[in-house]
Amino acid sequence: MTDLSPIAGLHAATAELDPPLAALDLTALRANVADLVRRAGGVPVRVASKAVRCRAILEEVLGGELTAAGGLAGIMAYSLSEAIWLVRRGARDVLLGYPTVDRAALAELATDETLLRSITLMVDDVAQLELIRAAVGTDLVRPRVCLDVDASLRIGPLHLGAHRSPVHAPEQAATLAAEALRRGFDVVGLMTYEAQIAGLPDSNVAVRLMKRVSAAEITKRRKRVVDAVRSVTGKLEIVNSGGTGSIEVSIVDPDVTEVTAGSGLYVPTLFDHYRSFTPRPALFFATSVLRRPTPSIATVFSGGYIASGPTGPSRVPKPVWPTGLRLIGAEGAGEVQTPLTGASELRIGDRVWFRHAKAGELFERFDKVHLVEADGTRVTVPTYRGEGHCFG
Numbered sequence: 001m002t003d004l005s006p007i008a009g010l011h012a013a014t015a016e017l018d019p020p021l022a023a024l025d026l027t028a029l030r031a032n033v034a035d036l037v038r039r040a041g042g043v044p045v046r047v048a049s050k051a052v053r054c055r056a057i058l059e060e061v062l063g064g065e066l067t068a069a070g071g072l073a074g075i076m077a078y079s080l081s082e083a084i085w086l087v088r089r090g091a092r093d094v095l096l097g098y099p100t101v102d103r104a105a106l107a108e109l110a111t112d113e114t115l116l117r118s119i120t121l122m123v124d125d126v127a128q129l130e131l132i133r134a135a136v137g138t139d140l141v142r143p144r145v146c147l148d149v150d151a152s153l154r155i156g157p158l159h160l161g162a163h164r165s166p167v168h169a170p171e172q173a174a175t176l177a178a179e180a181l182r183r184g185f186d187v188v189g190l191m192t193y194e195a196q197i198a199g200l201p202d203s204n205v206a207v208r209l210m211k212r213v214s215a216a217e218i219t220k221r222r223k224r225v226v227d228a229v230r231s232v233t234g235k236l237e238i239v240n241s242g243g244t245g246s247i248e249v250s251i252v253d254p255d256v257t258e259v260t261a262g263s264g265l266y267v268p269t270l271f272d273h274y275r276s277f278t279p280r281p282a283l284f285f286a287t288s289v290l291r292r293p294t295p296s297i298a299t300v301f302s303g304g305y306i307a308s309g310p311t312g313p314s315r316v317p318k319p320v321w322p323t324g325l326r327l328i329g330a331e332g333a334g335e336v337q338t339p340l341t342g343a344s345e346l347r348i349g350d351r352v353w354f355r356h357a358k359a360g361e362l363f364e365r366f367d368k369v370h371l372v373e374a375d376g377t378r379v380t381v382p383t384y385r386g387e388g389h390c391f392g
Helices: 005-013 026-040 055-062 080-088 103-110 113-118 126-136 170-182 205-233 244-251 360-364
Strands: 021-025 045-048 072-077 094-096 119-123 144-149 153-155 158-160 186-192 238-241 258-261 283-294 297-301 318-321 337-341 351-355 368-372 378-382
Touching: 005 021, 005 283, 005 318, 005 351, 005 368, 021 026, 026 045, 026 055, 026 072, 026 244, 045 055, 055 072, 055 368, 055 378, 072 080, 072 258, 080 094, 080 103, 080 113, 080 119, 103 113, 103 126, 113 119, 119 126, 119 186, 126 170, 144 170, 144 205, 153 205, 170 186, 170 205, 186 205, 205 238, 205 244, 244 258, 283 337
Parallel strands: 021 368, 045 072, 045 258, 072 094, 094 119, 119 144, 144 186, 186 238, 238 258
Antiparallel strands: 021 283, 153 158, 283 297, 283 351, 297 337, 318 351, 368 378
C-alpha cells in the first residue's frame, strides 16, 4: 500500500510552486536502491533508463560518471541516440535494451572509439546485422552486440510474455551468434527478459502458478542457450536477465552476470502488488483544483498522463493525497482537466497529488522534477525533456 507520509513533505517543500509539477522523495529513492541491491544478492543491477528519463537521477544512483555505484552497474538504454548522449556525458557501460535501425546514430557510433567501447547494441535478426553494417559504412570497426533471446513461456499455441525476439531455441541463438561473428561483430552477451514474470503483479493464484512454471522453464532453457552461444563465441561478458519484479528468479541462475531494474527506483502503481518486495513510492505529480462542479466533485487541471500498455484502469494515474479521491469512470483522467469524486473538502486552488502507473513515462510530460530531501531541502533538475531530448 502507498505510504502517504512522504507526500506531506513533498507538499511542504514545493508549497510556493505552481502545479502541475513532479516531485521525487530522495529518501524513498535511496531506500528503493538499497532494496534492489539487497534483492540482487551481489549480482550487479543494471539501471533501465526508460524507467528513469532524468540524467540527474541516473547520476544520483550510478554516480557522477554514470557507470557504477553501490551495487548498481551500467545503464540499459532504450535508444541508440540516448546511449550516445549518455556516453558523451561520462557513461562507459551502456547496453541497448532493444534493436536499433537509426542509421545516423549508427554512423556516429562508428566514428568514435569511446562510443564503440562503451555501447553494446542489441540484435535478434540477421537483417539487423545487415542494416548496422551498411549504416556503419566500413568493415574496419567491430560493433559490440548482445543477442536478445525470447524468454516468453510457450505452451502449445499459448504465448505468455512479450512479443520480442524471434530467437527462442539454443540452436537459433548459436546460428545468430555465428552470423554476427562472420559479419565482423563482437558478440559479447545475451539477454533474456521475462516480461511475464517481471512485469506482472502477483494478483492471484493462477498468476503466481504461471510465474513459477515460467521461471523453471526459462532457467533450464537459458542454460542451454548460454552453452550453445558460448560454443560459438567463447566466454560472454554479459548474461542479462530480469526486471524489477523478477530479480529473485534471475539470480538463481549462476550463468546470469547481471539483472536489470528501473521501475523499482520510483515504484509506480503497477508495482504495488508484488510479493517479492514492499513498494515504497518515490515519484509523484501534483496539479491544482480549477473548479467545483458539484459539492462532491473537484476538477483539477490536466492529469491525463496515461501509461502505455493495454488500455484500462491499471494505466491511469491514481489520486493519492488527499485521501478518498477517485476518478470518475465516465471521464477518467483528462487531457486538460480531471474531475474527482470524494472531494467535498477541496477548495479552488488546492493541490492534489497523484502517482503514475509506469515509471519514467511521466517525465515525457514534465521538463523538470523537484528532488526533495528528508529535511525538506529541494533541488530542481531537468528531465530528458528538459534537456531538450525526446528519444522516442
